[in-house]
Amino acid sequence: MLLIPCPYCGNRPEIEFAYGGEAHVVRAADPRKEDDAAWTEFLYFRKNPRGDHAERWRHAFGCGRFFNVKRNTYTDHIEASYRIGETLP
Amino acid sequence: MTQPYRLSAGGRIDRARTLTFSFDGKRYTGHPGDTLASALLANGVHLVGRSFKYHRPRGILTAGGEEPNALVGVGRDDAHFTPNLRATQVELYDGLTSESQNRAPSLERDYGAINDVFWRFFPAGFYYKTFMWPRKAWTKFFEPRIREMAGLGRSPQTPDAARYAQRFAHCDVLVVGAGPAGLAAALAAAKTGARVILCDEQSEAGGSLLAEPDAQIDGLPAAEWLKTALAQLAAYPQVKLLTRTTAFGYFPHNMIGLAQALTDHEGERSDAQPRGRLWQVRAKRVVIAAGAIERPLVFPDNDRPGIMLAEAARIYLERYGVLPGRRALIFTAHDGAYRTALALHRAGCAIAGIVDLRPNAGGPWVAAAQKAGLAIYPASTIATTDGRLRITGATIKPIAGGSGQRVSCDTLLMSGGFTPSVHLFSQSRGKLVFDATLDAFLPGAPAEACSVAGSAAGVPSLAEVLASGAEAGAAAAGGSAVSYQVTNAPVAQGGFIGAVPYHGDPGSVRAFLDYQNDVTAKDIALAMREGMKSVEHVKRFTTNGMATDQGKLSNMNALGIMSPVLGKPVPAIGTTTFRMPYTPVPFGYFAGYARGELFEPERRTAIHSWAEAQGAVFEDVSLWKRARYFPRGSEDMHKAVARECRAVRNGVGIFDASTLGKIEVVGPDAAEFLNRMYINAWTKLQPGKLRYGILLREDGFVIDDGVIGRITDTRFHVTTTTGGAARVLTMMEDYLQTEFPELNVWLTSTTEQYAVIAVQGPMARKVVAPLITGADISAEALPHMSMVECKIAGVPARLFRVSFTGELGFEINVPADYGRAVWEALMASGKPYDITPYGTETMHVLRAEKGYIIVGQETDGTVTPDDVGYAGMIGKAKPDFVGKRALARKAFAEQTNRKQLVGLLTDDPTLVLDEGAHIVADPAQPKPMTMLGHITSSYWSETLGRSVALALLRDGRARTGEQLYVPLATGNARVSVVAPVFYDPEGTRLNG
Structure with missing residues (x-):
């Protein structure tokens, strides 16, 4: 079970969290200006890397907040966690 | 004489007390401190099992958790029975009942042993090749036969009567293994004040020190030093020593799974006490001091009962005071077996010889054996053994060749050296490195915050084991290591891997x-x-x-x-993955408290107890229990639902809608937030008005729906589907926190705060109105799709004028604590109108007659608002809402044959179609048929006196009037496509 550092609450066990998929998938401020290809990319395409991955977690059974985590998908090591709106360290 | 192989003194057993136990129905005696294996050996019993495939007679091979042969079933009855336990780890208690496995009718005479006679026909992989033909025989013949043969122990047939506990724990240093390395590590770590957990799978801490009569540590005999060390550890309040506790799994981020046996050794335990406890330990650092496992030598017929590992035999002698036999032959490539030979020799067991694979073994142990006059056969091997249910002799041959020499023996003790136990380290994904001098894989670079000490790291002597443990413990806790003085513990060396040389x-x-x-x-x-x-x-x-x-x-x-x-070379071949669990863990440990009623929480509404008292039949809707129908007398569901439907259409019905998800959306930007989430327009909705909302996913498909009321300018009462409540709140939070953080909105789940009572039917207002204070609920003052805050039966309420039945209706939201009181007040008020409670089944029928969809039934995650005919609800002027851009994609716009919601009427009005059945144009077409759609809802409509069905049909709306077919098990049903509203299409009854 992962030990996930919630930027608001500190280290907590994985069972308190819900996974939220890849981070930094930006929803365009005005979707009308996006062409179909861009919107399809936004909807369906994700990186799924073997290695470092920026991903969203929600401290569902805690503060309830979404935040971002940089995790290595191969080793499961978490390098950093940071708040929504902050840039990948 | 009982226990003929028990020595009169020595070992860690309590001879003052005698325990009685049974094995395969035969009674034996042993002593506290025994394992089942040591007690059986004390009684001269070696034959304890039959092998998996060939049903070969097998004896006790080891003294620990690596035991492959002595697998037994233990338990007084079926509810307390555990199969496949290693007899070497089962602690003896008075009255223990055990049985051997994989034999019929008995260990001595086993029909399955026929496999051994025909062994040449059962090589590795034989079942991959043999059972291929004829194909049909697989399910009818081969598989049942193989299933009968497979497995070892029998599964108990009754539920496990034992209880299991679970616990989470945190520590600075977790030390796995309480042998010399683990103890030294724990002592070094504890000294710094660190929180330490030290666990060991055995009944007492000490590891190899429990069978160490010779060595001295810091001037004390090993057993005395062990006592001192344990006393020191016990004096630290922050140190926890867990015996009978196996570290079975190493999980990410230093989470270690421990299985602690609590009462298995206590005999016929009370079920009130938990049998075992699963620990999930999060450790800052882990020190693995798991020891090493002795290797068997691979020589012909090396599996007869009486053949044992040399170190195991020494443990039985030193720890349990048991001789493995009267005349032992030793076969080894490691000095340790000389130590066993010397110890047995001293204890009065004849040594038939020491056969050593090595040509010129030397060192202190070999010298001592020579001095004791033991016969040593260097550069020799064992060509074969004899004896059926127990070894009777073996043939010794020089490796160089030449004639063999048979010697008789009743036990053969072998040693191929020691394999460091790297299982946990490997589970943690640490890299293994091959050491050519030790012929062993050793722990290399760790992947987690852990280190390995003692024999598990390939450290050979007791002095170095203690030193490596102390060093690892100190390093883990940031302290300094103490050093230990060890005397009289000569190092034992050697080893061999592979099959021993054989000339035939x-x-x-x-x-x-x-x-x-x-x-x-x-x-x-x-x-x-x-x-x-x-x-x-x-x-x-x-x-x-x-x-x-x-x-x-x-x-x-x-x-x-x-x-x-x-x-x-071996490192170029690599090694297989070591998987958890290290030794088997009963399922009960993992189930823990989550059994029976606690397996899954059950959610009940405030009105549940009333419905239960009325004899309602309940159904599960997500975790909720919902009343499905209220049978009267001997009514079945069909009759009860027909009566409930008539009551709502003609009089008045009452329905518990409390399970609907409810979210309070509050804030200056609440309307704008809903604009962006739901397809509908919310800005112009006036306070006191309701609107039916549709929620899409970002990909444009319907995910939820529900009526939303505007309480004030800045406050909305959102309802969701019963199953979707948590999902919708999470989705709203997601957008609010990550996409629209500029919006000033609060979201609060209020699902359990409100009881919701639906009163539906032409008489509904007559029932509700007399109980209302503070509001006018006449048709003019409170028209359909409006709401008012008022009091009902003195209780504050949000009264919604809304209908999911097509009749005049109210949904009354009151604080949950008052739910039952208000329900009963409504029942009393409705008595003159024969108010009828109805359940979810009637609700389903009534809404289907009106063509109201149920998300998850008419939709399946691939349905757009237009597919179900709700395109008109989309707020056209809105620049954006979740799913809008996806729906505007060409892929949608140009698609012409989407499935659309339609109604279907069968030619035969009494035929109720199967939900999920497919629709085709021509049932005579060749298979596979072109399927045009499927039935989503299908009911007997009591109101219309015929069946009705809703369906998703390709180009459905354009097919209105067409006649199609639904192939069913009973034949092909012809159906007509109609609009998906069967009752009161003008909606006049809603406005009553």
Whole structure:
């Protein structure tokens, strides 16, 4: 079970969290200006890397907040966690 | 005489007390401190099991958790029975009942042993090839026969009567293994003030020190030093010592799973006390001091009862005061076996000889054996053994060749050296490094915050083991290591991997390397002839190291056999993955408290107890219990639902809608937030008005729906589907926190704060109105799709004028604590109108008659608002809402044959179609037919006196009037496509 550092609450066990998929998938401020290809990319395409991955977690059974985590998908090591709106360290 | 092989003194057993136990119905005695294995050996019992495949008679091979043969079932009755326990780990208690496995009718006479006679026909992988033909025989003949043969122990048939506990724990340093290395590590860590957990799978801490009569540590005999060390540890309040506790799994981020046996050793335990406890320990640092496992030697017929590992025999002697036999032959490539020979010799056991594979073994142990006058056969091997249910002798041959010499013996003790126990380290994904001098894989670079100490790291002598433990413990806790003075503990060296040299045809003999899976050296050779080059393929083809063995005994010998054949050094072949659990853990440990009623929480509404008292039949809707129908007298569901439907259409019905999800959306930007989430327009909705909302996912498909009320300018009462409440709140939070953080909105789940009572039917207002204070609920003041805050029966309420039945209706939201009181007040008020409680089944029928969809029934995650005919609800002027851009994609706009919601009427009005059935144009077309859609809802409509169905149909709206077919098990039903509203299409009744 992962030990996930919630930027608001500190280290907590994985069972308190819900996974939220890849981070930094930006929803365009005005979707009308996006062409179909861009919107399809936004909807369906994700990186799924073997290695470092920026991903969203929600401290569902805690503060309830979404935040971002940089995790290595191969080793499961978490390098950093940071708040929504902050840039990948 | 009982226990003929028990010595009169020595060991850690309590001879003052005698315990009685049974094995296969026969009664024996033993002493506290015994394991089942040591007690059986004390009684001269070696034959304890039959092997998995060939049903060969097998004896006790080891003294620990690596035991492959002595697998037994233990328990006083079926509810307390555990199969496949290792007799070497079962602590003896008075009255213990145990049985052998994989034999019929008895261990001595086993029908399955026929497999052994025909062993040549059952090589590795035989079942992959043999049972291929004829094809049909697989399910009818082969599989049932194989299932009967497979497995070892019998599964208990009654539920486990035991209880299990679970616990989370945190510590600075977790030390796995309480042998000398683990104790030194724990002491060093504890000294710094660190929180330490020290666990060991055995009944008492000490590891190898429990069978150490010679060595002295810091001037004390090992056993005395052990006492002192344990007393020191006990004096630290922040140190926890857990015995009978196996670290079975190493999980990410230093989470270690421990299985602690609590009452198994206490005899016929009370079920009030938990039998075992699962620990999930999060450790800052882990020190693995798991020791090493002695390897068998792979020689022909090395599996007869009486053949044992040399160190195991020494443990039985020193710890339990038990002789393995009267005349022992030693076969070794390691000095440790000389130590065993000397100890047995001293204890009065004849030594038939020491056969050493090594040509010129030397060192203190060999010298001592020579001095004691023991016969040593250097550079020799054992060519074969004899004896059916117990070894009676063996043939010794020089490796160089020449004639063999048979010597008789009743036990053969072997040692191929020691394999460091790297299982946990490997589970943690630490890299293993091959050490050519030790012929062993040792822990290399760790992947987690852990280190390995003692024999598990390949450290040879007791002095170095203690030093490495102290160093690891100190390093883990940031302290400094103390040093230990060890005397009288000469190092034992040597080792061998692979199959021992054999001069005859290796295909004609069986030399076992995985006892549990009956894998022989010949099988490994066959696997390689068949083209398996990777160790993982060989493992799967032969089953070597599978199941509970996980390579404990077999792994290195398999690599030793493969290496010369493949012409590759062992590290180039690599090793198989060590999987958890280290030793088997009963399922109950993992289930813990989550059994029976606690398996899944059950959610009940405030009105549940009333419905229960009325004899309602309940159904599960997500975790909720919902009243499905309220049978009267001998009514079945069909009759009850017909009556409930008539009551709502003609009079008045009452329905518990409390399970609907409810979210309070509050804030200056609440309307704008809903604009962006739901397809509908919310800005112009006036306070006091309701609107039916549709929620899409970002990909444009319907995910939820519900009526939303505007309480004030800045406050909305959102309802969701029963099953979707949590999902919708999470989705709203997601957008609010990550996409629209500029919006000033609060979201609060209020699902359980409100009880919701629906009163529906032409008489509904007459029932509700007399109870209302503070509001006018007349048709003019409170028209359909409006709401008012008022009091009902004195209780504050949000009164919604809304209908999911098509009749005049109210949904009354009151604080949950008052739910039942208001329900009963409504029942009393409705008595003159014969108010009828109805359940979810009637609700489903009534809404289907009106063509109201249920998300998850008419939708399946691939349905757009237009597909279900709700395109008109989309707020056209809105620049954006979740799913809008996706729906505007060309892929949607240009698609012409989407499935659309329609109604279907069967030609035969009494025929109720099967939900999920497919729709075709021509049932006579060749298969596979072109399917046009499927039935989503289908009911008997009591109101219309005929069946009705809703369906998703390709180009459905354009097909109105067409006649299509629904192939059913009972024949092809012809149906007409109609609009999906069967009752009161103008909606006049809603406005009553």
